[in-house]
Amino acid sequence: QVQLVESGGGVVEAGGSLRLSCAASSSVLNMAWFRQAAGKEREFVATISLRNNSTYYPDSMKDRFTISADNTKSAVNRQINSLKPENTGVDYCKASLYWGQGAQVNVSS
Numbered sequence: 647q648v649q650l651v652e653s654g655g656g657v658v659e660a661g662g663s664l665r666l667s668c669a670a671s672s673s674v675l676n677m678a679w680f681r682q683a684a685g686k687e688r689e690f691v692a693t694i695s696l697r698n699n700s701t702y703y704p705d706s707m708k709d710r711f712t713i714s715a716d717n718t719k720s721a722v723n724r725q726i727n728s729l730k731p732e733n734t735g736v737d738y739c740k741a742s743l744y745w746g747q748g749a750q751v752n753v754s755s
Contacts, residue, residue: 647744648674648741649671650669650739652737652746652747653666653668653749654667655737655750657754658729658751659754660753660754660755664729664751665724667721667722667724668724669720670741674741674742675696676695676696676742677696677739677740677741678691678692678694678739678740679692679724679737679739679740680738680740681733681738682748688738691703691711692704696715711727712724712725722739724737726751730753733751733753734752735750736750737751
């Protein structure tokens with residue numbers, strides 16, 4: 647079983663930035679990020695390979711943030727800039743069948 651622990655969420659003003667991190671308790675090959683706004687379904691935002699650092703972003707998510715991997719720690723980071731109130735929600739990381747507990751992001755206008 648893999649445990650995923652997210653960190654870096656919080657409250658930020660519109661236009662600000664956040665850096666979310668997700669650390670796995672054991673080695674994983676790929677990690678993905680999802681986000682869920684209040685009252686909406688969870689949506690996929692990006693995935694990264696911890697083997698070769700290749701990334702994939704859906705077209706709707708491109709140019710909105712950057713993900714990177716720390717292969718030595720089985721961790722990934724997600725840098726989000728120019729945050730907007732509509733970015734408020736919970737961000738989750740996922741590896742294989744396992745989910746993190748979620749990181750709450752609140753963007754104030």
